[in-house]
Amino acid sequence: MSFSWNVSRRRAIGLAGIGVVGAASVGAGVVQAFASETDNSVAFAGEHQAGIVTPAQDRLHFVAFDVITKDRARLISLLRDWAAAAARMTAGRDAGEIGAVNGVPEAPPDDTGEALGLPPANLTITVGFGRTLFRDADGKDRFGIAAQLPPALDELPHFPGDVLDAALSGGDLCVQACADDPQVAVHAIRNLARIGMGVVSVRWSQLGFGRTSSTSTAQATPRNLFGFKDGTANLKLEETSLLKEHLWVQPQDGPAWMTGGAYLVTRKIRMIIETWDRSSLAEQESIVGRHKGTGAPLGRTAEFDEPDPAALPEGSHVRLAHPSLNGGARLLRRGYNFVDGSDGLGRLDAGLFFMAYQRDPRKQFVPIQRNLARHDEMNEYLKAVSLGLFACPPGVSDAGDFWGSALLA
Numbered sequence: 001m002s003f004s005w006n007v008s009r010r011r012a013i014g015l016a017g018i019g020v021v022g023a024a025s026v027g028a029g030v031v032q033a034f035a036s037e038t039d040n041s042v043a044f045a046g047e048h049q050a051g052i053v054t055p056a057q058d059r060l061h062f063v064a065f066d067v068i069t070k071d072r073a074r075l076i077s078l079l080r081d082w083a084a085a086a087a088r089m090t091a092g093r094d095a096g097e098i099g100a101v102n103g104v105p106e107a108p109p110d111d112t113g114e115a116l117g118l119p120p121a122n123l124t125i126t127v128g129f130g131r132t133l134f135r136d137a138d139g140k141d142r143f144g145i146a147a148q149l150p151p152a153l154d155e156l157p158h159f160p161g162d163v164l165d166a167a168l169s170g171g172d173l174c175v176q177a178c179a180d181d182p183q184v185a186v187h188a189i190r191n192l193a194r195i196g197m198g199v200v201s202v203r204w205s206q207l208g209f210g211r212t213s214s215t216s217t218a219q220a221t222p223r224n225l226f227g228f229k230d231g232t233a234n235l236k237l238e239e240t241s242l243l244k245e246h247l248w249v250q251p252q253d254g255p256a257w258m259t260g261g262a263y264l265v266t267r268k269i270r271m272i273i274e275t276w277d278r279s280s281l282a283e284q285e286s287i288v289g290r291h292k293g294t295g296a297p298l299g300r301t302a303e304f305d306e307p308d309p310a311a312l313p314e315g316s317h318v319r320l321a322h323p324s325l326n327g328g329a330r331l332l333r334r335g336y337n338f339v340d341g342s343d344g345l346g347r348l349d350a351g352l353f354f355m356a357y358q359r360d361p362r363k364q365f366v367p368i369q370r371n372l373a374r375h376d377e378m379n380e381y382l383k384a385v386s387l388g389l390f391a392c393p394p395g396v397s398d399a400g401d402f403w404g405s406a407l408l409a
Contacts, residue, residue, distance in 0.1 A: 045087070265365045
């Protein structure tokens with residue numbers, strides 16, 4: 001049985017009905033749960049990938065994959081299968097056409113089942129390509145695409161203070177699953193990894209909770225684990241002219257297959273929570289450059305008042321990240337808080353999983369981060385352990401399309 005991309009999970013199960021093997025095992029309670037839930041879904045197809053300017057959801061599951069095949073046809077087949085599964089899951093359906101409970105009992109289900117009974121929860125699935133997909137660590141062009149490597153996908157430089165773990169950095173492919181329900185996000189990544197078995201392997205992954213940026217003017221500004229409002233000056237989906245200038249790749253920027261896409265930089269930044277918590281409120285506000293309560297820049301009264309960089313402490317984060325000190329560069333941030341337990345010494349392994357989308361990292365992320373790495377007083381409380389850069393192609397157009405089709409097919 002097959003369905004168009006816009007059929008929800010509740011509708012799919014309803015259509016299964018009597019006569020489909022195993023349908024009765026779904027249970028009346030599950031069907032009723034679907035019927036009573038709001039269909040909070042985000043359109044999968046479009047000019048740009050969902051999950052970039054989409055209003056930031058509350059939960060994240062991010063994963064970087066290594067491609068373990070050298071067969072271009074298998075890679076293309078995987079991306080097609082992933083796109084089909086993503087279209088179903090973002091519409092609130094099972095990952096496979098048969099589903100978690102409607103198949104032959106003797107065969108493995110084509111969905112893992114932990115999202116049964118859950119609404120779509122605004123799930124978005126965003127895919128990107130790493131530099132090593134074009135040439136691997138040995139310089140080999142496994143898939144015949146090295147000539148299409150975008151100049152903007154250049155290897156990022158080392159930044160002072162970074163203590164990067166190679167096992168938590170890089171990757172041939174990345175998948176970002178965001179949702180308002182953590183189980184929906186985990187379900188999406190789990191099923192894509194299952195579908196990719198034998199073609200890709202998980203290199204590293206990260207769970208995130210509590211968005212640290214707003215990507216829409218309709219959203220309130222959230223707080224990071226230092227207790228400060230984060231992302232006040234972020235690019236917003238309503239600012240279409242700024243998005244064209246700073247976010248979306250334009251035709252003149254490089255290979256045509258990336259036009260309409262964006263570049264994603266990821267950094268796992270551990271916060272030295274215990275040291276920060278012993279700092280005075282005045283010191284914290286001076287380091288950040290904002291009032292902790294209102295989020296207003298120091299010397300101003302309201303959160304969205306434009307800061308005066310010259311009036312802020314020289315080493316403050318807000319001053320150093322301001323576009324006026326970075327050639328006008330701006331980013332669209334979609335970061336999340338994380339807590340990965342403790343480090344064995346009684347300290348929280350917690351911090352910020354930084355994600356920033358942009359038109360060209362060489363002109364945006366790199367100069368901003370260089371400025372911060374050299375002068376930001378907040379560095380005393382931060383340690384970056386992971387770094388990634390991915391080219392996220394434009395959106396999928398229809399049911400026959402897949403991410404990177406203009407590159408690979």
